[in-house]
Amino acid sequence: MHRIFRFVICWLLGFPLPISYGQKSPAAYVNPFIGASTSADAAGIYHGLGKTFPGATTPFGLVQLSPNTITGGDNGSGYSDEHSFIEGFAFTQMSGVGWYGDLGNFLVTPTTGPLHIVAGRHPKLGSGYRSRYDKATEKAEAGYYAATLTDYDTRVEATAAAHSGILRFTFPKQDTSRIQIDLARRVGGTATSQYVRVVDGHSITGWMKCTPDGGGWGNGDGKADYTVYFYAQFSKPLRQYGVWSAPIPEDRRRKLQDIERAAYDSLILQAERLPYRNEIQGKHLGFYTEFETEDRESVLMKVGISFVSMDGAKQNLQQEIPDWDFDRTRQNALRLWNAALSKVHITGGTEEQRTVFYTALYHTLIDPREMADVDGAYPGGDGNIHQNNHFTKRTIFSGWDVFRSQFPLQSIINPKVVSDMINSLVTLADENGSEYLERWEFLNAYSGCMLGNPAVSVVVDAYNKGIRDFDVQRAYRYARNTVEKFGNGERGHSGGISYTLEHAYSEWCLAQLANSLGHPDDADRYARRAQSYRNNFDPDMGWFRNRTEDGSWQDWPDGGRIAQPTVEGNSYQQGWFVPHDIDGLVQLLGGRDKVVADLVDFFERTPQDFGWNDYYNHANEPVHQVPFLFNRLGAPWLTQQWSRIICENAYRNSVEGLVGNEDVGQMSAWYVLASSGIHMVCPGDNRYEITAPLFDRVSFTVGDSANPRKFEIIAQGNSPANRYIQSAKLNGLPYERCWISHQDIIAGGQLELVMGSEPNTRWGMR
Structure with a gap:
């Protein structure tokens, strides 16, 4: 009766319904510590591990309120589990990225005793405001984080709303307890x-200006130029307060390698301390408020964040956290997460697999995050403030990563997020006058990071799936400009294998859109250019080969395919990326049997732990479609075998549970799709390859919120041994294809798979 009562109450109040009477809620499975390490040593490669953060956020929210353990190095999330100190709690973070990272703004630290104004990373300069923390007391859940700072005997709890966050500090008995804010702090550099x-x-308000001169994204090379505005309130009155202001010389360099050094902290230690200063602008500021506390007294601080204005930050806070009820804010964050995560409902699998699944889904729901305020105002690419209520302005588009799995997943469960991101990219290209689509957008910056034209893929995949709530003609024009600016062009190659193959794919994508929109000349032109991948194939070597600027072949290395470098990989890995013309690739490589044998060897040489390696390197994106190629080669049982092995071995419920950078949802989206039993090879062709689900039943809520439907994948007789599909039915009728269309998925229905322990080499051959 209690369970029935709980079900009815949830339904009446609009809360997410329990998954089933035998399981926890989706959010209860989330472990934000999965992937929360930047350690190069643990990864065995300088790229590090997952680089996720464990702090509090909400689905696609602007605020991420998370502990920061170190300033400096390639620590994009601001947190790494092996670090023994917490510097403070920042209100903005990036998730899963390399390239030094950015954000980590508005760093708040509760302290007691004497005031310290540097973190304390350089022992020869003395101690600082950072504190050791007790790992045994550290707790992270969806929308909540807590830890005890042992140097101050202070418990810190954090929770968040979409544009704001709230901290609860439980202090010891002290004559001088304090909340201090390092306003200059920034991951990968400093606010300038x-x-x-x-x-x-x-209450206090203000802003932090972050420019390329202060490092940050790509240590300045990412061209990040943004201002974070804040409005902060304290539950205790401001009676003893002040600021510190460090004298930064005009000619002082302030990039990452500069601010990491002890000499920079020595400069900060010369800061003027200004009690009761009510207003100040400077190059390195901090703020503090001091008060007496009783033993175990709770003091709260809540902050609204905006990229628009101080008034916007205030409005964000007042609308989202109008009171001092920390627990209610936490429960609301949990409710939002349960609603978002309930769009995919799984049954079966182990407790660990369910934890890995829902944490992966959680990581796919962090970006692309909101950039607009609660009233729809957002900063445009022209430096002006724009107002838009037609779409939500979004940011952090890690294109080279996320076009492969993340956006295909969101096209099923969150199509509005996809159209929002396309609108954001198209209007940005309008506002800044560039009129092309950026491959890695960060807070309106055209960072130029990575390669290819992934935004073109996202636009075309969305259009072909019926997601068209954007200016299609303008998107087409900018996609064409993008391909002309960065594609293989009339020369027919881009030199390096990675560039030529990625550009050929985006040229194919553009040809599809040109054909749909009635541009036959463009369709023919880009269809021809889509074949330009062949221009980096050397028939003498039987594989793809890098070219020099003048078009001649580069030297073939002694180590062969695995010794020939490509972007973040080798030519053996990159050479499989011809998703738009697999038949042509097979013809180049010597026929189906030869290709299948080569692919099997490719996987069998891969280490069992799937760590960074020269073969199937799941830690990096260029190979993410490769396990599903067997479906296209007439050997679908091998897709079933290897996708299951990857799911079982490359993902774990631990800090080291991601074998590579999480990459803004991509690594996790791969798992969500593959473990559910579907994954795309070629975004833009509407075909999802069917593979062996890890779970007995997966139910997707598909389509838009106005007309949601259910699409279920059921694996009868599923088990670790039964990993091969014996037969299938779609909506009760026999189904002999090893793929399913996006249209069949979003129409709703049921795909039933009968599983067995031996391959059925006859199923899926149509």
């Missing part, structure tokens, strides 16, 4: 100028 003003007896 800051402003703070005391508004009233409980």
Whole structure:
């Protein structure tokens, strides 16, 4: 009766319904510590591990309130599990990225005793405000984080709303307890100028300006140029407060390698301390408020964040966290996560596999995050503030990664997020006058990171799936400009294998859209250019080969395919990326039997732990479609075998549970799709390859919120041994294909798979 009562109450109040009477809620399975390490040593490669953060956020929210353990190095998330200190709690973070990272702004630290104004990373300069923390007391859940700072005997709890966050500090008995804010702090560098003003007896407001001169994204090479505005309130009145302001010389370099050094902290230690200063602008500022506390007294601080204005930050806070009820804010964050995660419902698998699954799904729901305020205002690429209520302005588009799995997943469960991101990219190209689509967008910056034209893939895949709530003609024009600017062009190659193959794919994508929109000349032109991948194939070597600028072959290395470098990989890995013309690839490589044998060898040489390697390197994106190629080669049982092995071995419920950078949802989206039993090879062709699900039943809520439907994948007789599909039915009728269309998925229905322990080499051959 209790369970029935709980079900009815959830339904009446609009809360997410329990998954089933025998399971926890989806959010209860989330372990934000999965992947939360930047350690190069643990990864065995300089790229590090997952680089996720364990702090509190909400689905696609602007705020990520997370502990930061170190400033410096390639620590894009601001947190790494093996570090023994917490510097403070920042209100913005990136998830799963390399290239030094960015954000990590508005760093808040509770302290006691004397005031320290540097973190304390350089022992020869003395101690600082950072604190050791007790790992046994550390706790992370969807929308909540807590840890005890042992140097201050202070418990810190964090939770968040979409544009704001709230911290609860439980202090010891102290004459001088304190909340201090390092306004200059930034992952990968420093804010170059800051402003703070005391508004009233409980509130402050201000901003932090972050430019390429201060490092950050790509240590400045990512061209990040943004301002974070804040409005902060304290539950205790501002009676003893002040600021510190360090004298930064005009000619002082302030990139990552500069601010990491002890000499920079020595400069900060010369800061002027200004009690009761009500307003100040400077190059390296901090703010503090001090008070007496009783033993185990709770003091709260809540903050609204905006990329638009101080008034926007205030409005964000007042609308989302109008009171001081920390627990209610936490419960609301949990409710949002359960609603978002309930779009995929799984049955079966082990407890660990369910934890890995829902944490993976959680990681796919962090980006692309909101950039607009609660009223729809957002900063445009022209430096002006724009107002839009037609779509949600989004940011952090890790294109080279996420076009492969993340956006195909969101096209099923969150199509509005896909159209929002396309609208954001198209309007940005309008606003900044570039009129092409950026491959790695960060807070309006055209960072130029990575390669290819992934935004073209996302636009075309969305259009072909019926997601068209954007200016299609303008998107087409900018996609064409993008391919002309960065494609293989009339020369027919881009030199390196990675570039030529990736560009050929995006040219194929553009040809599809040109054909759909009635541009036959363009369709023919880009269809021809889509074949340009062949221009980097050397028939004498039987594989793809890098070219020099003048078009001649580069030297063939002694180690062969695995010794020939490509972008973040080797030519053996990159050479499989011809998703748009697999028949042509097979013809080049000597026929189906030869290709299948080569692919089997490719997988069998891969280490069992799937760590960084020269063969199937799941830690990096260029191979993510490869396990599903067997479906296209007439050997679908091998797709079933290897996708299951990867799911079972490359993902674990641990800090080291991701074999490579999480990459803004991509690594996790691969798992969500593959473990569910579907995955695309070629975004843009609407075909999802069918493979062996890890779970007995997976139910997707598909389509838009106005007309949701259910699409279920059922694996009868599923078990670790029974990993091969024996037969299938779609909506009750026999189904002999090893793939399913996007249209069949979003129409709703049921795909039933009968599983067995031996391959059925006859099924899926149509």
